[in-house]
Amino acid sequence: MSITPGLLPVGLRDRLPPQAEAASRLLHRVIVAIGRHGYDRVAPPLAEFEEGLVGRLKSARAQDLLRFVDPVSQRTLALRPDITAQIGRIAATRMRHRARPLRLAYGGPVLKLRATQLRPERELIQTGAELIGSDTVAAAIELLGVAIEALETAGVTGITVDLTLPDLVETLAAGPLPLAPERIDAVRATLDAKDAGGLAALDAEAYLPFIAAAGPLDDAMTRLRRVPGADALSSRLDGIAAIAAAFRDRVTLTLDPTERHGFEYQSWLGFSLFGAGLSGEVGRGGSYTIVHADGGEEAAIGFSLYIDPLVDAGLGQEPRRRLFLPTGTDPAAAASLRGQGWTTIAALADGDDAAALGCTHRLVGGEPQPL
Amino acid sequence: MSITPGLLPVGLRDRLPPQAEAASRLLHRVIVAIGRHGYDRVAPPLAEFEEGLVGRLKSARAQDLLRFVDPVSQRTLALRPDITAQIGRIAATRMRHRARPLRLAYGGPVLKLRATQLRPERELIQTGAELIGSDTVAAAIELLGVAIEALETAGVTGITVDLTLPDLVETLAAGPLPLAPERIDAVRATLDAKDAGGLAALDAEAYLPFIAAAGPLDDAMTRLRRVPGADALSSRLDGIAAIAAAFRDRVTLTLDPTERHGFEYQSWLGFSLFGAGLSGEVGRGGSYTIVHADGGEEAAIGFSLYIDPLVDAGLGQEPRRRLFLPTGTDPAAAASLRGQGWTTIAALADGDDAAALGCTHRLVGGEPQPL
Numbered sequence: 001m002s003i004t005p006g007l008l009p010v011g012l013r014d015r016l017p018p019q020a021e022a023a024s025r026l027l028h029r030v031i032v033a034i035g036r037h038g039y040d041r042v043a044p045p046l047a048e049f050e051e052g053l054v055g056r057l058k059s060a061r062a063q064d065l066l067r068f069v070d071p072v073s074q075r076t077l078a079l080r081p082d083i084t085a086q087i088g089r090i091a092a093t094r095m096r097h098r099a100r101p102l103r104l105a106y107g108g109p110v111l112k113l114r115a116t117q118l119r120p121e122r123e124l125i126q127t128g129a130e131l132i133g134s135d136t137v138a139a140a141i142e143l144l145g146v147a148i149e150a151l152e153t154a155g156v157t158g159i160t161v162d163l164t165l166p167d168l169v170e171t172l173a174a175g176p177l178p179l180a181p182e183r184i185d186a187v188r189a190t191l192d193a194k195d196a197g198g199l200a201a202l203d204a205e206a207y208l209p210f211i212a213a214a215g216p217l218d219d220a221m222t223r224l225r226r227v228p229g230a231d232a233l234s235s236r237l238d239g240i241a242a243i244a245a246a247f248r249d250r251v252t253l254t255l256d257p258t259e260r261h262g263f264e265y266q267s268w269l270g271f272s273l274f275g276a277g278l279s280g281e282v283g284r285g286g287s288y289t290i291v292h293a294d295g296g297e298e299a300a301i302g303f304s305l306y307i308d309p310l311v312d313a314g315l316g317q318e319p320r321r322r323l324f325l326p327t328g329t330d331p332a333a334a335a336s337l338r339g340q341g342w343t344t345i346a347a348l349a350d351g352d353d354a355a356a357l358g359c360t361h362r363l364v365g366g367e368p369q370p371l
Numbered sequence: 372m373s374i375t376p377g378l379l380p381v382g383l384r385d386r387l388p389p390q391a392e393a394a395s396r397l398l399h400r401v402i403v404a405i406g407r408h409g410y411d412r413v414a415p416p417l418a419e420f421e422e423g424l425v426g427r428l429k430s431a432r433a434q435d436l437l438r439f440v441d442p443v444s445q446r447t448l449a450l451r452p453d454i455t456a457q458i459g460r461i462a463a464t465r466m467r468h469r470a471r472p473l474r475l476a477y478g479g480p481v482l483k484l485r486a487t488q489l490r491p492e493r494e495l496i497q498t499g500a501e502l503i504g505s506d507t508v509a510a511a512i513e514l515l516g517v518a519i520e521a522l523e524t525a526g527v528t529g530i531t532v533d534l535t536l537p538d539l540v541e542t543l544a545a546g547p548l549p550l551a552p553e554r555i556d557a558v559r560a561t562l563d564a565k566d567a568g569g570l571a572a573l574d575a576e577a578y579l580p581f582i583a584a585a586g587p588l589d590d591a592m593t594r595l596r597r598v599p600g601a602d603a604l605s606s607r608l609d610g611i612a613a614i615a616a617a618f619r620d621r622v623t624l625t626l627d628p629t630e631r632h633g634f635e636y637q638s639w640l641g642f643s644l645f646g647a648g649l650s651g652e653v654g655r656g657g658s659y660t661i662v663h664a665d666g667g668e669e670a671a672i673g674f675s676l677y678i679d680p681l682v683d684a685g686l687g688q689e690p691r692r693r694l695f696l697p698t699g700t701d702p703a704a705a706a707s708l709r710g711q712g713w714t715t716i717a718a719l720a721d722g723d724d725a726a727a728l729g730c731t732h733r734l735v736g737g738e739p740q741p742l
Contacts, residue, residue: 007420008420009416009419009420009443010443012417012419014413014414014415014457015412015413015414015415016413016461016466017411017412018411020411020412020414021411021412024399024402028399035392036709036715037714037715037716037717038693038717040388040392041391041392041395042385042387043386044385045380045383045384045385045494046450046482046494047437047482047494048380048383049380052378066441068437068438071437071484072380072381072382072493073380073381075380079450086385094385094387099724109417109479109480111418113443115443122443123418134719136719136720142717246702327509331516331617343408343409344408345474346513348472348509348510348513349507349509352472353470356470357409357470357472
C-alpha cells in the first residue's frame with residue numbers, strides 16, 4: 001500500500017502554530033490555576049498493563065482500548081483513553097497512606113480507540129483534578145469552584161453548570177418508589193432516553209415527574225421537591241441548593257435530575273460544564289467511590305476537561321510581537337529585548353525577509369519599529 | 372497471570388509530587404525560552420503509520436518501535452520514539468511553503484521500545500528546536516545558543532558542549548586521505564571505537580591522529596590543524612572556531628573530531644551537551660539534511676533534550692508555600708491570597724490536619740502564620 005507523504009491516521013493530527021502554542025499555554029494555565037488550590041500534580045504513564053487499566057476504567061472494555069503486545073514484558077499493554085482511572089490507582093496504591101483529603105491534578109495526552117461525532121480527534125489533551133477522601137457538599141463546592149476557575153482561566157465565558165443526580169433511581173427504588181432489582185436497569189435506560197411511554201410500559205410512571213423537573217435550577221428544584229417520593233432525595237437536594245448558593249452569581253445553573261449519560265459510575269452528584277460559543281460540554285465531573293485492593297472504599301469527587309475544543313474555538317492565542325533582528329545585532333541587546341517580552345527572529349543571512357518570517361516589528365537603530 | 376495492584380510495566384512509571392510538577396514546570400520554561408527566539412511550537416501526534424515513521428526516523432527500524440494494529444484504520448501504527456523525525460515531516464509537507472529559515476519547537480512524551488542502562492525509563496519527555504533551511508555557521512551559533520539557554524533556564528549549571536565532525540571520514544576520504552568506498556564504514560566503526568589497532572589493520576593509520584586530537588577545544592583545534600590532510604576540513608574548523616568564539620565565556624567547549632555515536636545522520640556539525648552533577652549527556656544536536664518527497668534536499672540544524680534526567684537530578688522544584696485555610700474562610704480572601712502567590716489548602720471539615728496536608732502556614736485572623 002502506498003502512503004501519501006505526511007498523511008496521518010484518521011483521528012490523529014499535527015497541531016501547527018498558533019494552535020500548538022495555544023494548547024500548551026492553556027494546559028499550563030489550567031494546571032497552574034488548579035495547583036493554587038493545593039492540587040498536587042501527578043503524571044501517570046501513557047500505557048499500562050491492559051488488565052490493570054480495564055479493571056479501573058469506569059466504562060471501557062479491553063476491546064475499546066488501543067492495545068499492543070509489549071515485546072519487553074511480553075504482556076498486553078493499553079494506551080490510556082482517560083487519566084482519571086490512573087489517578088484512582090495512584091491514590092489507592094502509592095499514595096494510599098498520604099493524609100486525606102488527597103488533592104491531585106493531572107494533564108496530558110490520552111488516546112481513544114474511536115473518534116466520536118462530537119470529537120473527531122482520537123488523541124486529546126485531558127486535564128483535571130481529583131479530591132480523594134471526601135464527597136461532602138463542602139468537597140463538591142471546592143471542586144466545582146476549581147473547575148469553574150479552570151475554565152475561566154482558559155478564557156471560557158458564559159459558563160453553564162448542569163447538575164445531575166446519578167444515583168437517583170437506586171435511591172428512590174430503595175425507598176418510596178420501589179422497583180424490583182431486575183427492573184432498575186430498564187428504568188434507568190428509559191429515564192436516560194427521556195422515554196415517557198417506556199416508563200408506562202415498565203409500570204414505573206411514578207418516575208415520570210423526575211424527567212419533567214429538568215430545567216433552570218430554581219424552577220427545577222421547586223418542581224422536584226413537590227414530586228411524590230422526592231423526600232428520599234432531600235439530603236441530595238439540600239446539597240444542590242448549597243452548591244447553587246455558592247455559584248449562582250458566577251455561572252448559570254441547570255438541573256437535570258435523571259441525566260445519566262456518562263455518569264453511570266458517579267454517586268450522588270454529577271455535573272457537565274458548558275461555555276458560550278463552545279459546542280457540546282467542555283468538562284464534566286462528579287462524586288464517585290474508589291475501591292481499594294483490600295475491599296475498602298473511599299469517597300471522591302473530581303472533574304476533567306479537554307483542552308482541544310478550547311483550542312479549536314480559538315482560545316489561548318495571544319497577539320504576536322515578533323521582532324526582526326538584522327544581522328550583527330548585539331546578542332546582549334537581543335537578550336534584553338526578549339527579557340522585555342519580545343519574541344526575536346534573528347536574520348541569519350542578509351536575504352532573510354522579516355515580513356515573510358511573520359515579524360511584526362524590525363529593530364532599527366536599537367528600537368523596535370512596526371513593519 | 373496475577374497482577375500486583377498498581378504494578379506498572381518495566382520502564383513506565385508514575386511521577387508523583389513534587390517531581391511531576393517539576394517536570395511540567397521545566398518543560399514549560401524550556402519551551403517558552405526556545406519560543407522567545409522565534410521557534411514556533413508544533414505538536415505532532417503520539418502515533419503515526421509505522422511506514423511513515425520508520426521512513427523518516429534517522430536510526431530506528433520497525434522492530435525497534437512499539438507498534439500496534441489500529442482497529443479503525445486496519446493499519447499498523449507506531450508510537451513515536453522521537454519527535455525530531457515528525458518535525459522533519461511537518462517541515463517537508465504541511466509547512467513546505469512557509470518561508471525559510473523555518474524555526475520550530477516541540478515538547479512532549481515519546482515511548483521507546485527498550486530502556487537503556489543510562490535511561491531506565493521507556494517513556495520520556497523530549498523537547499527541542501529545529502531550524503530548517505540553513506545549516507550555516509550563523510545558524511549553528513543561533514541554535515546552540517538556544518540550546519544552552521534552554522539548559523540554563525532549566526537550572527543546569529557548568530554546561531559543557533562537546534563538538535564533533537560527523538562527516539569527517541567522508542570528507543577526508545573524498546580528498547586527501549582516500550579510502551575505497553567499501554572501507555569507509557569499517558574505518559568509521561574503528562574510529563567510533565577509538566581503536567588504533569583496528570585502523571592499522573585497515574591500512575588507515577592516516578586517520579589515527581584525528582582520534583588523538585580530541586580534548587579541550589583550543590588544544591584540540593591546534594593539534595587538528597596540524598594533522599596531514601586536515602586542510603580538507605578547514606571550512607569546518609573555521610566554523611568550529613567561530614562557534615567557540617561565541618560561547619567560550621559561557622560554557623566549557625571540547626572537541627572530539629571522530630565521535631559519531633548517535634551522530635550517524637548528522638552532516639558537518641554535531642554536539643553533545645553536559646551539565647554539572649548530571650550523569651551522561653543532557654542534550655544533543657547537529658546539522659542534517661531533510662529529503663523531500665520530490666527528491667529535493669534542505670539543510671537543517673536542531674537540538675533535543677530530555678526533561679526526565681533534569682527532574683531526577685532535582686531541578687525544577689520550588690519551595691512550597693502552602694497555606695491552610697480554616698473552614699469558613701471568605702472565598703474572596705482566599706482568592707486574594709492565591710493571587711499573592713499562596714497555594715491554599717481549604718479545610719473541608721474541622722478535623723482536617725494542616726501539617727499532615729503538607730501546609731507550611733495557617734491563616735490566623737486573616738494573616739498567614741508559619742506552622
